[in-house]
Amino acid sequence: MENRLIPITAIVEVTCIFVNLYLWISFLSIPFGPTEKEAYFRITVAILVPLILSVSAFFLKKPWLMYAAFVCAVPIGLYLLGQNGIWQLFGSLQLLYLLAAVLMTCDRAKTERIR
Secondary structure, eight states, X not given: OOOTHHHHHHHHHHHHHHHHHHHHHHHHXXXXXGGGHHXXXXXXXXXXXXXXXHHXXXXXXXXXXXXXXXXXXXXXXXXXXXXXXXXXXXXXXXXHHHHHHHHHHHHHHHHHHHO
16 A cells, blocks of 8 residues: 655645745845845845745655744745735745645554554
């Protein structure tokens, strides 16, 4: 008996990673003035931390890292969900983080049951 959730989980995880990477690249293309450097740094960190955690979770197959990415993305994601434009996508990305973490947990439980 094989675990059928593994390909779905991988697709959700990779989607999280690429959407987050796209948002970070689109953020870098916004011209900022010298007085906005602090906001630029904070938003860059707020986007990069969940990205790094989700990439680590994907390669290490650790669900708790994906849960950590979700927890890190919630504050900025809820704020950006209220904004106009492409930033609403980052707010929606929180659901993918949570879905990926739950699927990873189910995969691990199912794989351990199969063995």
